[in-house]
Amino acid sequence: MINRDRSEERIGFQESAPYKPSYDLQTDFVMVYGIDKTMPERIKAWKEKGYVVHLMTGVAWGEYQDYLYGKIDGQNHWDEAQTNKHESHILHGKDIPYMVPTISYTNFLTERIRIAVDAGVEAIHLEEPEFWADGGYSEAFKREWQIYYKEPWQPPHESVDAEYRASHLKAYLYKRALDRLCSELKEYALVKYNRFLRFYVPTHSLINYTQWRIISPESMLIDLPAIDGYIAQIWTGTSRTPNVYEGVRKERTFETAFLEYGMMQELVSGTDRRMWFLHDPIEDNPRHTWSDYRRNYYKTVVASLLHPEISHFEISPWPRRIFEGKYPKEDGTGVETIPENYATNLLSVMHTLGNMDQQDIQIYGYAEKIGVLVADSMMYQRRNFSNDEIESNARYDGTDPDSVKNEEDIDLLNFSHFYGLALPLLKRGLWVRPVQLDNVRRFSNYLKDYRLLILSYEFLKPEYPDLHNALAQWVKEGGVLIYVGDDSDPYHKVREWWNTGKHQYQYPREHLFECFGLANELEQGIYHIDKGVLGYLRLCPKELTTSNKSADLLREIINHSLETYDQQITLEEKNYFMLQRGPYRIAAVVDESMSSDPLVIKGSFVDLFDPTLKVLDHIQLKPDENALLYDLNYDSKKEDVKVIAASSRIEKIDQHENGFEITVRGPEKIKAAARLFCPKEPIEAKLVIGNVSKQIKCEWHEPSKTVFLNYIHSSTEQTKVVINWQ
Template sequence: MVSMTAPTGRKMIFLTDPIEDRARDWGDYKRNYEATFTAELLYPMTDNYEVMPWPERIFTRPYRLPNSDSSALIPKYYSTQMLVMVNALNHVPLSDNKVSGAQGIGVLMGNSLMFQRFPTHNSYEDPQFSNFYGQTLPLVKRGVPVETVHMENLSYPATLKHIKVLVMSYSNMKPMSPEVHQQLADWVRKGGCLVYCGADSDPYQGVMEWWNTKGNHFKAPSEHLFQLLGIRPAATGKQAQRFSAGKGTVYVIRQDPKEFVMQENGDKAYLNMITRAYQDDAKAGQLTWKNSFFLRRGPYDLVSVMDEGVSAAPYVVKGPVIDLFDPKLPVLKEKTVNPGQQAFLYDLSQVKDKQRPTVLASASRIYDEQRNGRSYTFTAKGPLHTVNSMRVLLPSRPGQIGLTGKSGKQISPAQTDWDALTHTLYISCDNDPDGVKVRLGW
């Protein structure tokens, strides 16, 4: 969706849902929510979010407990974590920072990708969209932040502006018009590097379409593209073929991308081809492999570590950081993220004014902040039957911690804890949609 809208200037809103439509358990929902949440934040050009579709199904419907046949309403620890994450989205800024890894590798997509969604057709299979994932996952698993490029947007100059190497295949989609090929050929001739993967043997190559009607007699749409580029690749062979076209370069490998991921170590030739294209032809720099992605947006650090990657090494973030996936909001000296895990952290070293009292993280929405001399007051509002968890930055250790409900009744916090190293106070209490007034004095 980012690649679909970015060249057009349209506003993009990301969705994450703490509950899936599939019937799973709370543990599964939590793992997938963390992964999806991290994924959306790894796109630093977007800061608009739909955070909770159908809130009633999240808070009022029971789902299975992990490793159990019994069901329960949302566990308190998960609702607190979810609210911390949702409220943090109000403060995560746009950023010009890039996700760690080699930039500028794109994979071409098109709306016709869904036309061939089938288990088997004329003995041809593309299980689980493997022809698409065959182009992307060998790179993603090696820490390359692959972009997607929509062929429908090729007429916009911004679409290919930052792309150094473009990967494409017609094993799983087809061009809707010959103009797509003219746009690609123009880009290559000006210095672009194109990688084509495909045996062109799926039955959809022969459907009655523009490339084989009205005077055209191409057996496959790629033949039209190759003609415009002035190249004649061999029809078979698993070795990469390299061609020059104007100032640019074209690589052709006669394998459908599904073979890269459905066969063990099937991606070796593909990765060698991408490396050569990126380093030698596009001259885009060193293409290095790793098993992680990292991005900083303001004081927020995002980490995702790949399983099935180049190593099983964890990614370590030096602290002090607040772990925003932990409902207790602990301050950590360092955070270790293992393969298959993600992390959402508040980097306390990025706080610009350490003398200004501020709620850094909270499972509630913060209103009516007042800073007066040696006191800091605010009102915290959150859903009923949930637990609020807050980490507050203060100039000094508070001598006074007062919590008051709407009626004026004093509330005893469930837990408080002062971290002297970072000058942050942890407070936990029940949430109230009418608000809990917090007064801190030092």
């Protein structure tokens, strides 16, 4: 935590506004957002403040009016705007449509972003390559269809086959655009500046894009060598999207975030690519109160930290709207800026995230990962064909949750096929991880860490037959596969490998079972497959969300399959998750579980979700509560001063015979806090800004040998905290 090299890029944020001391969060890197005329100056200003500077810009949308209206090449390009079946443009804002990523549009982006390369940025983030499921009707898309499929364009709403093919093409087009743009500019940077330029893709999770009916390349990007990694754009706005469990539809922020972060971790599993997990203390929907934002923010932080494979974080998009924005008061009488204590605590949590690269990991309770197989093809079958005469213009993007009113659209948004497989296990404290089926053919040992996988083709499709060969081999060598499905999905009828050429199967499941050496028309039950086991539950997975009894059906076939595999194996169900990352204890208790008992944690801990960084020896978490703690007993050495937590960047600690001083940096005028190990009780604490010194709050906690400090940062002068103990 002390004097961390900014080149490690552990924590960062994005901001479109010019540098300002009030949101100078003192992270390792900043992503200057947008490629307008002010971009070079904004890059220069942040760089002068010591940041590693990246650029971020939207790849699907942006302030690209010069291109749309022909000022670049004399040709109007509105025919490249994403368009729905009513010939209405799909807009991100006024004159800001979501774009079809044509070759021409990609070339335009390349030239605009080249300016940032010339300005000296070290990395570029191409945000949110998104194509809406409602799109696919523009003239540009029709041309791309003819080129790709070598056949006339088909309206996506006319058949499941047309919808599936249109969606696959949408993902491919953004893959092509990113490959061309990143490859060209990487070469440009090396040729002109002898500088290796990195490219990252900030993207929502596959789970959220499927839920919100958006198509994106997702796992396709693994095939592009020019892509260096991703930002997992997961925050309260995505993870508070309601889902159904035991017949109840409601927000389940922790559970959804846990699955989303797990999904994004899979994008880089087994690769050398970087992943930053994003958090947002507020969200795009401005109608919540600060207490609501705070409660849900803590849930996403804890959910992300329960995936210790990732230790890099984007701590905030748009800090200006956090520290200068105004949001509704609890009593509804107006709006207010961020509460002082929440601002202090936010900074403490943010800087703590920079210290999460811990090698010592301990998981409490049954720790075996259970995989629910997912695939990019989930995004390709998200149109409502049940009553296409009822047209909904609602496009759920997290900012207006009440816009989706049609019953069929709500059913799609619930995404119960997936949550029906995941929530019955997650709600019992089992470590469920979405596993990318597409990666099974990319990496030969991709499934090596799993003994139990769950699969259904009622909401996704296998894009290649050799996936089944790999799954069959995994089962035969000792894996347990639970297949859930009743062959009811209309998308089984799309023109794909299982029903064309030599393959003539009604459902892809039939080919999978054939690879196991089993008959196509198999009875529901449990089957030995060499050293492994297949459990077959002939039921649509969305039915598993309707009641406790239906969720039990999944849990029962899993337990019986495991008993068939090895009678010594039993799933240890509980109502909490808890692990330790070095000195940090992370815990969450889930509601709607087998028990409403609290989780009791005893020891000596600092509560990192408390603005006063309180020392506790007894923590009791109730259902739907969570904690981020510092374990004071983790390191018994207490001879030297040590930072436990601080809402500052601690650049230096100088300890001497009579005390110590620390150099701190942070956004101006925000109340800061710190708790440190201190070998002796202080007699005074002073804040020194330039040549001015004043007394500050200093609280000694004798049992833990720690001191708590409050102070204010200065943006113009070096700020030091001086402690004397004699």
